[in-house]
Amino acid sequence: MSHPPLQNAAGPLPALNRRMFMMTTAAGAGAAASAGASAAAEAGSAAPNPGTGSRETRVTINGRLHELKLEPRASLLDVLREQLGLTGAxxxxxxxxxxxxxxxxxxxxxxxxxxxxxxxxxCAVTTIEGIESADGTLHPMQQAFVDHDALQCGYCTPGQIMAAIACVREGHASSDAQIREYMSGNICRCGAYTGILEAIREAAPHVHRMDSRMEGSRHA
Structure with missing residues (x-):
């Protein structure tokens, strides 16, 4: 016994086949994605401004006081490079x-x-830009790196010099083995380690004398 075709207001419904099913499903998925994107856009426009979570921070960098509004998750490196233009690090x-x-x-x-x-x-922060003298004279450690060719591409050099100054001030530059140990956290992918060792060895007494003069001037 045959049945009459299903009817709707527009007339008989077409027979359902695999092709029509796939087309209908794809159209439905597209509409759902479009609706989801619109909802996400509306939610995004209503999201709070990240700047509202910023914190007032007063920090002295290379002798100059900065009053900054900082996002709590921002690293010191990103703030130095992207907000203050100190790209040495x-x-x-x-x-x-x-x-x-x-x-x-x-x-x-x-x-x-x-x-x-x-x-x-x-706090007081010092970067590679802040270690030379006011008259432009290189710091003894900088000069020693130049004199001993303690660099090749130079990308790691600012960090090497800052670590080397700290190594001397920490009292860890009394022997080659000690210098190697306490400079091991600074990697030179070019392999200029021999020059770096020689530079630190030569600069160490000059760094001590410079620090002694600065300490004396502060207490004068």
């Missing part, structure tokens, strides 16, 4: 493993890629 690995981003915070060396910028509130 390099982003090598961004995981604290290569030492290219080494700077000093209150006289101690740190990996700036792992240091939250807001944690330097009230």
């Amino acid at each position: 390099k982003k090598g690995c961004d995981h604290g493993q290569c030492g290219a981003c080494t700077v000093h915070v209150d006289g101690r060396r740190v990996a700036s890629c792992l240091t939250l910028a807001v944690k330097t509130d009230g």
Whole structure:
């Protein structure tokens, strides 16, 4: 017994086949995706401004006081490079493993890629841009690196120099073995380690004398 075709207001419904089923399903999925994108766009426009979570941070960098509004998750390295234009510290690995981003915070060396910028509130930060004299004379460690060709491509050199100064000040430059040990966190992919060792060995007494003069002038 035959049955009459199904009817709707527009007339008989077409017979359902595999092709029609696939086309209908695809059209439905597209409409759902479009609706989801519209909803996401509306939600995004209503999301709070990330700047509303910023924190006031006062930090002295290379002798100059900066009053900054910082996103709590921002690294010191990114703030130095992207907000302050101090690009001497390099982003090598961004995981604290290569030492290219080494700077000093209150006289101690740190990996700036792992240091939250807001944690330097009230601190003194020194970068490679801040170690030469006011008259433009190179720091003794910088000069020693030049004299001993302690660099090749130069990408790691700012971090090497900042770590080397800290190594001397920490009292860890009394022997070649000690220098190697306490500079092991700074990687030179060009392999200029021999020159770096010679530079630190030569510059160490000059760094000590410079620090003694600065200490004396502060107490004068």
